[in-house]
Amino acid sequence: MLVAVALFPGAAALAQRTESDLAEKPGRVFGSYYVYEAPETALPKPPKGYRPFYISHLGRHGARYALTHYDVVMAGLDTARALGLLSTRGEEFYSRYKAFYSVAGNHEGELTEKGAAQQRGIARRMFKRFPAVFRGKTSLFAVSTTVPRVVRSMEAFLSEMEGLDRSISVKSESSIEHQRYIDPTERKNPGAYPRRDVAAAVKASNERFVSRMDWKGFAGRLFTSPSEFEKHFDKFSFELCVYRFVQSLPCLDEEYTGFDSLFTQRQLRNLFFADNYRSYVTDGMCPQNNRLRPLVTYVLLDEMIRSADSDMAGGPQLRLRFSHDSALMPLLSLMDVNGMGYATANPDAVADRWRLFDIPMGCSLQLVFCRSRRNPQILVMPLLNESPASLPFPSVEGPYYSWQDFKDYYEKIVDDARAALGGWDVPRPESR
Numbered sequence: 001m002l003v004a005v006a007l008f009p010g011a012a013a014l015a016q017r018t019e020s021d022l023a024e025k026p027g028r029v030f031g032s033y034y035v036y037e038a039p040e041t042a043l044p045k046p047p048k049g050y051r052p053f054y055i056s057h058l059g060r061h062g063a064r065y066a067l068t069h070y071d072v073v074m075a076g077l078d079t080a081r082a083l084g085l086l087s088t089r090g091e092e093f094y095s096r097y098k099a100f101y102s103v104a105g106n107h108e109g110e111l112t113e114k115g116a117a118q119q120r121g122i123a124r125r126m127f128k129r130f131p132a133v134f135r136g137k138t139s140l141f142a143v144s145t146t147v148p149r150v151v152r153s154m155e156a157f158l159s160e161m162e163g164l165d166r167s168i169s170v171k172s173e174s175s176i177e178h179q180r181y182i183d184p185t186e187r188k189n190p191g192a193y194p195r196r197d198v199a200a201a202v203k204a205s206n207e208r209f210v211s212r213m214d215w216k217g218f219a220g221r222l223f224t225s226p227s228e229f230e231k232h233f234d235k236f237s238f239e240l241c242v243y244r245f246v247q248s249l250p251c252l253d254e255e256y257t258g259f260d261s262l263f264t265q266r267q268l269r270n271l272f273f274a275d276n277y278r279s280y281v282t283d284g285m286c287p288q289n290n291r292l293r294p295l296v297t298y299v300l301l302d303e304m305i306r307s308a309d310s311d312m313a314g315g316p317q318l319r320l321r322f323s324h325d326s327a328l329m330p331l332l333s334l335m336d337v338n339g340m341g342y343a344t345a346n347p348d349a350v351a352d353r354w355r356l357f358d359i360p361m362g363c364s365l366q367l368v369f370c371r372s373r374r375n376p377q378i379l380v381m382p383l384l385n386e387s388p389a390s391l392p393f394p395s396v397e398g399p400y401y402s403w404q405d406f407k408d409y410y411e412k413i414v415d416d417a418r419a420a421l422g423g424w425d426v427p428r429p430e431s432r
Helices: 018-024 026-033 069-082 088-104 113-129 148-164 176-182 199-211 215-219 235-251 265-283 292-296 298-312 325-335 347-352 403-420
Strands: 050-060 139-144 169-174 318-323 364-372 379-384
Touching: 018 026, 026 235, 026 265, 050 113, 050 298, 050 325, 069 088, 069 235, 113 148, 139 148, 139 176, 148 169, 148 318, 169 176, 176 298, 176 318, 199 235, 199 265, 215 235, 235 265, 265 292, 265 325, 265 347, 292 298, 292 325, 292 403, 298 318, 298 325, 298 364, 298 403, 318 325, 325 364, 325 403, 379 403
Parallel strands: 050 318, 139 169, 139 318
Antiparallel strands: 050 364, 364 379
């Protein structure tokens, strides 16, 4: 019998890394718009006698255009121009941005080819890293939300997988039936949990964002009178949406130049930390937000546990779910993956363990299950963005955890969350 050992890695090792990580890869300053690169290191081998046989996966869509932020930027610039408030640099930005908007404004929220390539790459590496899962007759079941960028992400992943394994049997669905549990915080979902009043917490996080904006430094480059502009247009919305526009540029297939001077590196860094805190208030175990979103995602965690048991008893060898960061962020918080279940009321302490660039475009949580002919104990290795992740209980060896320990720990989390939400649940299909 394999015996549990210490956590891998220790939670203390997660602290104080954010500054150095931003310095190592400056693109991480774009937070959840960061387009991560494939991991360069090999995965630790399973304990002796074990080999992978089943994979449970939850993925965010790939790189995309920004959402309605492009419209807000254009509206702000049009307002400033109509008022005669654009500086020389502001006029240059207006001209360049208008040309950009004429194209990108028609694609808000859409998956880019770069995003589709991300999904194909994840599928290819999964196939090459875990060949034992694909030996013999292999079946795969995939579901996605109904949002086009997510559907396209699933299609790109499955197309690559079918090209790699001609004999694989693939079944996929995109429907509200599955969206109810793979993106349970979406308010448009039937039976969505009624949100509690968290306006005070969100307002406080927005005020902190404004305090880190350096409005005069940023707007002073674009407007002859920043103070006059903010009389006619909300400065928080404008600078946040310009930041979103800049964040989205690395996600696009074409290279757009002339926008790198909108923010200084210091301003980008400050905006990252402010945005990181706003995200934590919304999706993390934030006391001021009643931990609402993480608690709601218990239905997703519960489905992953139930489906794994059902699949390993004779179902597909791969179960894939394609969703959004609005599902991954709170789920990772509820599960306390890599310390993301951290609860603090101190805004300055959030970034030690909650970092938006850990949930980048194409982010995925993979649970890789391993078994042995000689040992009845099933092991599971969690991968976040294709790299080993830590869970909040002892592992058996390295990043390999007992599946029974996994269930014992998280089924209690599920029960406690359900109770905290007054027994709320969503209708879910039987495992198939």
